[in-house]
Amino acid sequence: MSGVKTLLVDAGDADxxxxxxxxxxxxxxxHGRLEKLLRTGQIRVxxxxxxxxxxxxxxxxxxxxxxxxxxxPPARSKTTAAAPSEADLATAREWVLYRDGDMxxxxxxxxxxxxxxxxxxxxxxxxxxxxRFGAKExxxxxxxxxxxTSGVLLLARNAASARRLTKWFRDQxxxxxxxxxxxxxxxxxxxxxxxxxxxxxxxxxxxxxxxxADGAEATTYxxxxxxAGSRMVWLALLPRTGRTHQLRVHCAEILNCPILGDRKYAxxxxxxxxxxxxxxxxxxxxSLSLPHPGGAGARRARLDLVAPLPPHMKQSWxxxxxxxxxxxxxxxxxxx
Numbered sequence: 001m002s003g004v005k006t007l008l009v010d011a012g013d014a015d016x017x018x019x020x021x022x023x024x025x026x027x028x029x030x031h032g033r034l035e036k037l038l039r040t041g042q043i044r045v046x047x048x049x050x051x052x053x054x055x056x057x058x059x060x061x062x063x064x065x066x067x068x069x070x071x072x073p074p075a076r077s078k079t080t081a082a083a084p085s086e087a088d089l090a091t092a093r094e095w096v097l098y099r100d101g102d103m104x105x106x107x108x109x110x111x112x113x114x115x116x117x118x119x120x121x122x123x124x125x126x127x128x129x130x131x132r133f134g135a136k137e138x139x140x141x142x143x144x145x146x147x148x149t150s151g152v153l154l155l156a157r158n159a160a161s162a163r164r165l166t167k168w169f170r171d172q173x174x175x176x177x178x179x180x181x182x183x184x185x186x187x188x189x190x191x192x193x194x195x196x197x198x199x200x201x202x203x204x205x206x207x208x209x210x211x212x213a214d215g216a217e218a219t220t221y222x223x224x225x226x227x228a229g230s231r232m233v234w235l236a237l238l239p240r241t242g243r244t245h246q247l248r249v250h251c252a253e254i255l256n257c258p259i260l261g262d263r264k265y266a267x268x269x270x271x272x273x274x275x276x277x278x279x280x281x282x283x284x285x286x287s288l289s290l291p292h293p294g295g296a297g298a299r300r301a302r303l304d305l306v307a308p309l310p311p312h313m314k315q316s317w318x319x320x321x322x323x324x325x326x327x328x329x330x331x332x333x334x335x336x
Contacts, residue, residue: 003066008159009056010141018045018062019052026067037065046163058142059156059166084122089130096131098305102161102293103154104131104139107307110150110280114141124153131155142166146245148261150310151178151285156293164293169242174290177330178237178247179309181282181316182257185230190223190334193250197243208264209245211253218243220250223330228320233257236286236330247283259283260316276319278312 013021022034022043037043038052044063045054056062084092095106106124108114113123128138139155142165156162168174198215202208219240227233235257237247245265252258252265259265260282287306309317309324317324 005064007062007064008162009058009060009062013056014058014144016056017052018043018050018054018056021056021062029067057166057170059140059162061163084127084130088122088127092124092127092130093133097152097307098303099133101157103156103165105288105305106131106153106155108145108150108153108285110148110284110310110312113147114144114153128155143169143242145285146248146281146283148281149178149283149285150313151307152176152288152305153285154288161293165290168290168293172240174288176239176285177287178239179225179284179286179313180235180237180247180251181260181313181320182233182235182251182255183231183260184255184257185227185233186222186224186235186255186257190331191221192334193220193222193254194218195250195254197246197249199244209243209249211249216243217241218246218250220247221331221334221336222250222255223334225326225330226320226322232260232320234317234320234322238331238336240336261312276315278315280310280312282313282316284309284313 007025009021013024018038019031019034022029034043035052038050041049042063042065044050045056045060047061047063092106095108096104097107098105108124113120115125116123125141128141131139135157137158139157140159140162142154142156142162145151145153154165156165195211195218196213196215197209197218198212199207200210200212221238221240223236225234225236235251237251239246248259248262248265252262260277261280262283285307286309287304289302289304292301292303308314314324
């Protein structure tokens with residue numbers, strides 16, 4: 001059909017409803033017309049029929065039929081952020097952990113947002129031109145980390161890889177392990193947390209993620225790697241779902257062991273002496289294991305990506321005498 005478009009969902013639109021995605025781009029499209037287009041299969045997501053409430057993921061392909069001129073996408077406003085300097089781009093290239101023709105993996109620093117927002121002018125998305133390495137296309141974000149969480153962040157170098165990587169994140173066909181330093185010690189050395197969570201308005205008016213029966217399913221495996229008595233524990237965390245602030249909430253609200261440096265989710269625990277510790281959130285996306293998103297054959301071998309600890313966590317590990325070179329699978333005793 002002439003005029004049919006296929007639009008790729010970017011990381012900034014991940015987890016929003018399909019009807020809202022259309023409203024943002026086609027403000028003149030009525031809800032009734034949208035429902036008819038969905039009902040008749042003229043709008044599809046990844047080639048399949050979809051409902052208005054479907055939550056999109058980065059990399060989804062949305063089939064858009066010909067629409068009237070009054071529903072044309074609004075012009076996107078240009079960002080007011082200054083272009084990154086060559087020094088910034090050179091620094092971004094130093095973060096690269098792995099690179100080939102299909103994907104990049106970087107070690108995102110703590111304190112750097114993945115994407116821009118209100119008052120955020122420096123972010124990974126704004127530095128992607130520095131990570132082209134001669135390619136025609138900018139790398140594409142396929143998942144996110146919290147601003148204050150450091151560690152492995154994947155970038156696709158072409159549309160096909162973006163689709164595969166996004167699907168694997170959505171279907172959990174990968175293994176992510178985070179390292180955290182918690183205040184307090186879990187009752188059990190290892191285990192599984194099944195606690196649904198959702199954003200709720202706090203008394204201050206700000207939104208906060210909390211455990212709630214009517215929330216989205218959230219599952220996290222945890223295992224103690226080393227401890228400093230009963231006051232602090234080095235935890236390995238393996239999420240099986242990817243909810244916003246999932247690990248921080250599960251540690252603080254379910255284990256009653258908030259992550260050191262987490263100001264938003266600090267449970268009612270005894271404060272710890274901060275002298276000798278690094279400043280910042282002690283949560284790091286340590287490793288990611290996944291199939292290669294490229295072609296068939298040898299290139300499909302599984303990749304194991306590991307990110308060194310950020311400086312503030314290295315300082316705390318040294319202060320506590322923890323061995324960062326520890327190996328072995330902390331979840332070997334758990335059925336995952």
